[in-house]
Amino acid sequence: MFAPNTLINSYGSGKSTIKLNSLPDDWLACQTRIRNLMILKRQFSGIWYFSKKHYMLKVFSNIGNYVMLMQKVFSRPQKRQIFWKQLIHEINSLGLESLGIVAFISVFMGAVVAIQTAYNIDSPLIPMSMVGFTTRQSVILEFSPTVISLILAGKVGSRIASEIGTMRVTEQIDALEIMGVNSANYLIFPKITASVLINPVLIVFSMWLGILGGWFAMSASGLVSTNDFIEGIRIDFEGYTIFYALTKTVFFAFIISSISGFFGYMTNGGALEVGQASTKAVVFSSITIILFNLVLTQLLLT
Amino acid sequence: MIEGRNISKKFGDHQVLKRVSCSFEKGKTNLIIGQSGSGKTVLMKCLVGLFEVDEGMVVYDDRNFTQMNFEARKKLRQEIGMLFQGGALFDSMNVEQNVMFPLNMFTSRPEDEKLDRVNFVLNRVNLENVNKLMPSELSGGMRKRVAIARAIAMNPQYLFCDEPNSGLDPQTSGVIDHLIQEITQEYNITTIVNTHDMNSVLSIGDSVVFIYQGEFWWQGDKSTILHTDNQKLNDFVFGTELTSRLKK
Numbered sequence: 444m445f446a447p448n449t450l451i452n453s454y455g456s457g458k459s460t461i462k463l464n465s466l467p468d469d470w471l472a473c474q475t476r477i478r479n480l481m482i483l484k485r486q487f488s489g490i491w492y493f494s495k496k497h498y499m500l501k502v503f504s505n506i507g508n509y510v511m512l513m514q515k516v517f518s519r520p521q522k523r524q525i526f527w528k529q530l531i532h533e534i535n536s537l538g539l540e541s542l543g544i545v546a547f548i549s550v551f552m553g554a555v556v557a558i559q560t561a562y563n564i565d566s567p568l569i570p571m572s573m574v575g576f577t578t579r580q581s582v583i584l585e586f587s588p589t590v591i592s593l594i595l596a597g598k599v600g601s602r603i604a605s606e607i608g609t610m611r612v613t614e615q616i617d618a619l620e621i622m623g624v625n626s627a628n629y630l631i632f633p634k635i636t637a638s639v640l641i642n643p644v645l646i647v648f649s650m651w652l653g654i655l656g657g658w659f660a661m662s663a664s665g666l667v668s669t670n671d672f673i674e675g676i677r678i679d680f681e682g683y684t685i686f687y688a689l690t691k692t693v694f695f696a697f698i699i700s701s702i703s704g705f706f707g708y709m710t711n712g713g714a715l716e717v718g719q720a721s722t723k724a725v726v727f728s729s730i731t732i733i734l735f736n737l738v739l740t741q742l743l744l745t
Numbered sequence: 746m747i748e749g750r751n752i753s754k755k756f757g758d759h760q761v762l763k764r765v766s767c768s769f770e771k772g773k774t775n776l777i778i779g780q781s782g783s784g785k786t787v788l789m790k791c792l793v794g795l796f797e798v799d800e801g802m803v804v805y806d807d808r809n810f811t812q813m814n815f816e817a818r819k820k821l822r823q824e825i826g827m828l829f830q831g832g833a834l835f836d837s838m839n840v841e842q843n844v845m846f847p848l849n850m851f852t853s854r855p856e857d858e859k860l861d862r863v864n865f866v867l868n869r870v871n872l873e874n875v876n877k878l879m880p881s882e883l884s885g886g887m888r889k890r891v892a893i894a895r896a897i898a899m900n901p902q903y904l905f906c907d908e909p910n911s912g913l914d915p916q917t918s919g920v921i922d923h924l925i926q927e928i929t930q931e932y933n934i935t936t937i938v939n940t941h942d943m944n945s946v947l948s949i950g951d952s953v954v955f956i957y958q959g960e961f962w963w964q965g966d967k968s969t970i971l972h973t974d975n976q977k978l979n980d981f982v983f984g985t986e987l988t989s990r991l992k993k
Contacts, residue, residue, distance in 0.1 A: 522850055609836075617795055618833040621905075622847050623822035 509705050515627035529633035537599050538641030544598060545591055549649040553656030556581045561666040574667045575675020582653035588688040589736050591649045592695035596728040600703040603634055604724035607707025608717040631704035635697060642696035643689045687743045694739060695732050702728045746771050747903060747935050751801035752791055761787045765961045767954045772933045774926050774949045776940055779956035780981060786907060788956060789939045793825060793905055794818060823851055826896030828906040832888035834880040841876040844895045866894040870924060886917040897928060904936040910945060922949045943988050946970060
């Protein structure tokens with residue numbers, strides 16, 4: 444048994460990055476520390492393995508719970524008259540109250556797409572009408588259905604999750620169940636139906652405003668004439684692109700409302716958990732939208 | 746009459762209820778008492794079906810609730826009224842809409858008839874001119890009374906009250922307790938009240954079930970509870986300064 448300080452000193456040039464003072468005087472203590480570090484490392488890898496396994500279990504359990512909840516949601520409403528009332532209310536609160544933010548984002552989004560396209564056309568062989576064409580295609584195919592849906596996932600998703608989550612933690616959902624009301628159907632079904640009906644309307648509105656924003660930016664900056672821009676908008680227009688965008692929108696609307704409803708409904712605890720449910724609703728809705736965007740694009744455009 | 750037979754309930758590894766058997770009679774205010782965490786809320790939620798029992802059964806007047814399917818339960822639940830700890834009034838509806846909710850959902854009566862019923866039950870719980878107020882504009886006691894009005898709007902056969910006195914001053918607690926007792930006797934219904942308030946036990950406890958650490962420990966009434974030699978129950982009942990002085 445020898446002291447490590449002696450060993451290091453014999454090689455030490457005085458410029459060592461290891462401070463000798465930081466080493467323990469006793470070699471046994473040093474060994475113990477190394478052993479503890481090894482145990483800690485093993486424990487950490489164990490925790491990592493356990494948490495990974497635990498995480499996968501949680502994911503599958505959530506998917507199972509989601510499917511079971513949807514079974515409860517998609518049943519015949521107990522009172523049709525009450526369902527229609529709620530549907531109108533939800534169309535107003537989830538759809539019409541989002542008009543402002545959709546309009547604002549769409550106009551600026553269209554303007555930015557048009558400006559960027561105009562500045563990137565260097566070749567005199569490319570006609571300036573391409574700016575209108577590119578703006579139209581970008582806005583209709585991707586920006587309006589996907590970006591606006593992501594914005595709605597934030598606005599509408601958090602609203603749905605926090606509203607239902609608060610009802611859960613204040614026992615309002617239990618009160619519904621005790622009365623004999625199918626609470627999942629009563630609370631979530633009108634929201635899903637309203638989203639699926641109103642979101643395509645919002646997206647069409649967004650497309651129109653996006654292109655209008657592009658035209659406004661071009662007119663104001665003088666980069667492209669109105670005639671060129673309008674000519675570009677009309678080039679090779681296919682009605683299928685609108686169908687494609689609205690199909691995506693319907694899927695995204697379902698994803699936003701059902702996932703947010705699920706996280707709200709499954710809330711357990713208090714105010715903190717309602718906040719967490721709201722965050723999870725936005726995060727998982729956004730991730731699912733991005734994934735389904737890829738799948739739907741592949742399916743619908745090929 | 747409501748019966749719980751050998752009810753067991755477990756959450757993870759934690760056994761909350763251990764083969765609890767008890768019965769609650771019609772026309773009486775039946776109280777479930779016990780310390781916090783003893784399992785009385787879980788027992789009540791098992792009785793109303795908000796939690797599924799792991800073992801045992803719940804019987805409502807010879808109808809086995811545990812074995813009922815979703816539709817049969819839905820039908821039976823229309824005979825149940827429940828008062829939750831915080832009232833559980835719907836925040837988006839005013840008082841009138843809250844009380845009218847079960848009537849809208851399960852009856853096809855004309856609007857004016859439903860409104861008459863709403864006003865009747867609100868008067869019954871001594872509330873006037875509150876129809877258009879939102880739940881956030883009500884005091885704790887008023888919220889509880891609106892919740893009672895909503896619970897009795899459909900003429901229930903069974904009334905469950907989960908800690909009706911929590912968060913209320915002693916005087917308002919007394920008003921709520923007596924209201925529950927009056928309604929029970931007036932409509933001849935089976936009422937189960939979950940409480941740890943000894944004032945309630947001594948004033949309205951027609952039948953009292955004591956739960957200790959998830960087990961059925963004692964059953965009696967308000968007159969026998971003060972003279973029992975059950976040590977655990979004595980520790981619970983005479984645990985406060987006021988009740989210990991009362992015993993002396």
